[in-house]
Amino acid sequence: MALQHARPGEAIDIRPLGARLREVATHALLKTHALEVIRVVLAAGEAQPRHRVAGELTLLCIEGQVQVEAGALSCRLDAGHLLLLPALAEHSVRALADASLLLTLQLPPGAPGSASSTV
């Protein structure tokens, strides 16, 4: 999917994908020097394997249900639930049902570029 980053002042529709979910891949919504926002799309049973990113992040479950594992933490997120993960925390995300999530990444000054290739 071609990435069309939104610009400041441009509203982005992040409503649930519903029946279209399986036609949509994970994609970046916007990226600046300080923030990156990505819609993560996972079909039931799919997972993002264990990885970590340089900055802090929040994960907001837009639809569906996922299980997040990070170190000793194991947390289920349903639609409308938000989770903070600290910088450099190794974590994995597994979809218990078709799910999409809003991933907001804080990009520390001087950190290497996009984290979207790792999520």
Next chain:
Amino acid sequence: MALQHARPGEAIDIRPLGARLREVATHALLKTHALEVIRVVLAAGEAQPRHRVAGELTLLCIEGQVQVEAGALSCRLDAGHLLLLPALAEHSVRALADASLLLTLQLPPGAPGSASSTV
């Protein structure tokens, strides 16, 4: 309202407040050295007057409808719409209907503490 900041690994319920909206005030959901997340609650007709914050921010309309003005920009946000505003952009938010929003603030290194007193 007492502020109970969530800790990393603790899921936060940010589903629409619905009928409870007018009983809930704007409140911080979490704050670290790099990110602050606030639920902004505005009854129809209420507004956050023009202000600015040090970092970049995203505004996600959880429910209701707001009008955001920032410089020459005027943007209406409905539920499920996300908007990025650059650092130091003077902006105001006015509720066109009872609304709650997820405000995610990036806190630049060395910036003065909480921005929640200004939003």
